[in-house]
Amino acid sequence: MRVPPAGPVAARLSFVDRFLAVWILLAMGVGLGLGRLVPGLGDALAKVTVTGVSLPIALGLLVMMYPVLAKVRYDRLDAVTRDRRLLVPSLVLNWALGPALMFTLAWLLLPDLPEYRTGLIIVGLARCIAMVIIWNDLACGDREAAAVLVALNSVFQVIAFSALGWFYLTVLPSWLGLERTGLDISVWEIARSVLIFLGIPLAAGFLTRRLGERARGRAWYESELIPRIGPFALYGLLFTIVVLFALQGGAITSRPTDVARIALPLLVYFAVMWAGSMALGKAVGLDYPRSTTLAFTAAGNNFELAIAVAIATFGASSGQALAGVVGPLIEVPVLIGLVHVALAARRYFPRPTAMTAEHAPAQEGSARV
Template sequence: MSAAPEKAVAGRLSFLDRYLAVWILAAMALGLGLGRLVPGLGDALAKVTVTGVSLPIALGLLVMMYPVLAKVRYDRLDTVTRDRRLLLPSLLLNWLVGPALMFALAWLFLPDLPEYRTGLIIVGLARCIAMVIIWNDLACGDREAAAVLVALNSVFQVIAFSALGWFYLSVLPGWLGLEQSGGLGSPLLERSRELGGVSVWEIARSVLIFLGIPLAAGYLTRRIGEKAKGRAWYESKLIPRVGPFALYGLLFTIVILFALQGDAITSQPLDVARIALPLLVYFALMWAGSMALGRSVGLEYPRATTLAFTAAGNNFELAIAVAIATFGATSGQALAGVVGPLIEVPVLIGLVYVALYARRFFTARTPLTEEDPAHV
């Protein structure tokens, strides 16, 4: 099929939107540079936290998520909740396939580095509730479907994270006869009761802050705006004004995130490379497999794309918070958590381009319109 619609939309993009990949890479480089060159910057940024996450990062995430959730047409959510072809594969991919795949890759690639291995397993258990909304929007995925799947992930995260952590970090290695010395041995097993109890509340707070606040703000903005001025005004006037703040929040979050760990990342390049390899394999397999599964069960492009990005993304803020709370800010587990977004951000922005190209392979392809969020 012709790519003319994509080119037509690209021609209408702003300078910031058209070169988004460049700005993301520049934000990563700026954050790493600041963290490396400014003494004590990481410690200063980390002093004020919300649920174990730096306050600047928390603010960036809230700014990033609010505009996208303000775009959601909440009166269409029932069409998503009735779609079993979407909901059942999403639950399967997120809570069975994803954690198991990360566990397998962590042991395969890092058999001699138990701290990093444990950190990666924690990343695999933290299913995405934040940045996936941005990647889905950029790839012209289904906004309403993304809102429902993110909410579903949030509920399961509160219920299942601690139990899955206990299973993958304590039980399964023993069943398989895998050596655990140096990984879970001391801190996690000593604090297993805390991970099974207190962390549930910590996870719930994380979900309420990073999803609940922007979701409530987005819903109220649409409800009040449409009631006062109508849907046409809301989507043609208000949304274009608040929409760019999603990208500003994304870039700000990336700068702060990498500034926090700039010194650790740049001073241990070989360790970062070892951690990065299984992450690259994970993101590629999860995204491609989910996209193929969506197509095979008959999903159209927007919902297949949403399925792929919600399955491939991870909740790095939760993973980092759990790793720091359990093992300490300077631990190998915490470094593995930080490397997660270092790899996830450029890989998933690359997959946005791949997704847009893959539109042509879906028979029920929906043409791009003025409302499509094709910011690439």
């Protein structure tokens, strides 16, 4: 599942892969249309939930993440964990700058809409552990680095989410003389979300590679098995998008002005976080794949957790929940656009040495730079 630049590589892609951005936009449109035109569809999809997330969305996320995590070469993760130029900036971007930036944008651009403002601050606190893996893979980022950073975000999410929510919604507004809001979410609820949406596909991907390589060897695994299971990441992504937007299609299409107000700080947030992280990666000497991974893991957000927290705390029909839903409405097209920007920016990074190329994960249908 690739979105490489136009040229000989793109010509070798399948029809589905070549127009991935089109299919994503169509999936969003289909979901919004179904949610608007089919009475009761959103309620039906929301009846059964997993950690506050609709069961169909949960299944779509698991199917989406499994093939990408099955591609990770787990025996090379130690090379990532030793790279402080990657790990330290990632922690700072995700857990210091990201939440602070969203807090600032929410108060600057939504001073008169407290429910939406609170919802956006919750989105900023929920660092991405799921869909970012897809964006990173599409942009030819470093899969092993993405696996490590996502795991690191997961640990910090369990430890820090509640404390940061209390700080940004209660303590900091009090210091600044602003309106305060409470956030009631337990550490166990966050840990359960992480275990389901990351733990299950991670374990499945690891076991698939371990058992597959043991039975038939790495060459067979990467040339035969991976191409067979790889397309399911795309199918899971498109299914998730359709269900996600069908779930809130009525609310989104009936309140376009509110959606536009919520979208503005999100657009600024994604652009600033992604561009700043990409520039930082290049400045500290990271190559293109790891700079790309740094950028997408810093810019993406865990909308599953944000929506679940907003619904659990404020209710499914609240403005906070709507702000959480608008998050992926803006994030999906923006980050798929940034995939193309990233691929175009490869020319500004040094070409890899033979050693780098040897250790870069293979990408089906696309060549590493």
